[in-house]
Amino acid sequence: MRKVLVAVAGCCLLLASSIARADMPGDPLSWLGRIASAAERVNFTGTFMYQSGAHSETSRIAHRVDEHGQFERLEVLDGSPREVIRVGSEVRCVLPDERTVIIDRANSRRVFPVRLPETFGSLAESYRISKGRVSRVAGYEAQAILLEPRDNLRYGRTLWAERQTGLLLKSRIVDEDGGVVEQITFNDVRIGGEIGEELLTPRFEYNDSWRVVHAGGNEIGREETGWGATPPLPGFAPVSAMKRPLGQDRGEAIHLVFSDGLASISVFIEPLSAEAPQDQLGEQSNGAINIYKRAAHGHLITALGEVPARAVRRLGDAVQPGAH
Template sequence: MRFFSAVLGLCALLAQGPAHAELPTDPLSWLGRISSAGQRLNYVGTFVYQSGGHVETSRIAHRVDVNGEHERLEVLDGSPREIIRRGNEVHCVLPDERTVIIDEAGGRRAFPARLPASLSGLAESYRIRKGEVSRVAGYEAQALVLEPKDDLRYGHTLWAEMQSGLLLKSRMIDENGGLIEQFSFSDVRIGGEVDEELLASRFEPGEGWRVVNARGSGMAADDAGWVLAEALPGYSLTSVMQRPLGRERGQAVHMVFSDGLAAISVFIEPVGDGSAIGLGPVSNGAINIYKRTVDGHLVTTLGEAPERAVRRIGDNIRSVAQ
C-alpha cells in the first residue's frame, strides 16, 4: 500500500510539471519573445506548410554562434529545394534547374522566425490578445490572437512554446475565419548543439550550374523616383532597394510596405517584351499579385495581404516625373 501511495504521489508531482520561470502576462511581451526566439535559439525540426490543397513538409536546422545565424531549410516534398543561410547571405539551391540564387536576408523571415525585430505599431492595426494554452509538437504552447481592425490585412494566431518563446505554429485566416495558410512543427528540438553537418548543403554546385546574384543595394526613398501617392492605413515604407534584372535589362526598384506583420512588395521595372501579359490581379496560394503598367514601367505588387490592400498600393504607385 505504501508503494502505491508513493507512486501516486510521484505521478501527482510529475503531472504538475517543472517549475516555470516568470512568464509575461501581456500579449505584446509574448510577441517580443516570439520575435527574438526564432533568431537567437538553436533548434532542429520538421514542419508542415498548408495552403488550400497544397501541403509541404520541410526540415530546418538553425544555429547561432559568434559568427551570427546559420540555417539550412530543405523542402522534402516535390522538386528538391534548399535554402542555406550564413549570417546575412542566403543561397537558394534549385538542383533540378542547376541554379543557385544568392540574396541577402531581409526583414521578413521564414517560419519560425516570422515576426520582425520591431513590433511597434502592431496594436494600431490589430487587436491582440492571449488565447488558450495547448500542446503543439509535444510542447505546451501559448496562443496569441491578432485580429485585424480593418479589411486591409489578415488575421493570425501564433502558438509560442511556453519556456523559450519559439514559434511552434502559425495560422493565417481570412475575414470569414477560413484558413489561408498554416505552418506547424510536427517535431522540434529546442536548444542544445546543432552539428555542422545539419547546416551543410547536400548538393555540390559545380560545372554547368548557374549562379544568379539577386542581391540588391539600398537606396534613399527620395532617390527611387517613385512614390505611393495615397498612404494605405497602417502600412508604411520600410525599405527601398535596387535589384538587378539580368544582362542588358537594367535595374528594378523594390519597395516594401509593412504594418509590422503583413508586408507588401512593389517591383518597378521598364516594360519589356511580353511584360504586359497577365496584367491585373492573380493569386498564388497565400500571396496576392497585381500588375499594371505606369509611364512605360511594369509595376508588380504582391504580398500576403488581401487583394484590396495589394491593389490599392499598386494603383497608387506614381512616378515622381509625372
C-alpha cells in the same frame, strides 16, 4: 543592411539561455517580442508542414547560433528538391533541377519560424492583440497570440509560441470569414542542445556550370527612387527602398516595401518591355500571397504580399512617379 553577427553572438547565447529561464510575460506584445527574437537566438531542429489551399509541403530545418554567428539548413522534402543554406548574413537557395543558386541576404527573409520583425511600432493601431489558450503543439506547451485586423486590408493571424523559449511552433493566417489562408506548424521539433555539423552540411553540391543569381539589391533612400504611393494605403508605411538587378541587359528594378509592422507588401517597378505579355496583368494569387500587376508610366508595377487582394490592388494602383 548587412548585419555583423560575430561580434554579438556571445550576447545572443546569453540572451537565449536567459529567455529559457525568464518568467513568462503576461501581455501579448511581450510575447510577440519573444517570438521575434527566439528563432534568431535558440538552437532547434525539426520538420514542419506548410499548407495553403490544396497545396502542402514538408520541410526539415536545423538552426544553430554560436560564437561564430548563425547557421541554418532548410530542405524541402516534397516535389522538386530545394535547399536553403544560411551562413552568417548570407543565404543561398539551391535549386538542383534548375542548376541554379540564388544568393540573398539573411535579413531579407521572414520565413517560418522567423515570421515577425524585431520591432512592432504601431502594430496595435492595425490589430487587436490578445492572448489565447495554451495548447500542445509538437509535444510542447504553446501560448496562442491572436492578432485580429481592425479593417479588411490585412489578414488575421494566430501565433503559437513555445512557453519557455518563445520559439514559434505554429502560425495560422485567416481571411475575414475565418477561412484558413495559410498554416505552418512543426510536426516535431527539438529545442536547445547541440546542433551537429551533419545537420547543417549542404546536401547538394554545385559548380561553375550552374547559374548564380545575386538577388540582393542596393539600398537607397526613398526619395531617390522617384516613386511613391498616393494616396497611401491606411496603416501601411514605407519601410525600405532598393534597386535590384533584373538580369543581363535588363537593367534594374526599384523595390519598395510597405509594412503595417506585421504584414508587408512589396512593390517592384521595372521598365516595361514591348514583349511584356498583357494577359499577365491584373490580379493573381500564389497560396497566401496575392499579386497585382499593372502597366503605367512606361513601367510594369507589381505589388505582392500576404494580404487580401484588395490591399495589393489599392497599393499597386496608388504607386506613381513623383509621389512620396
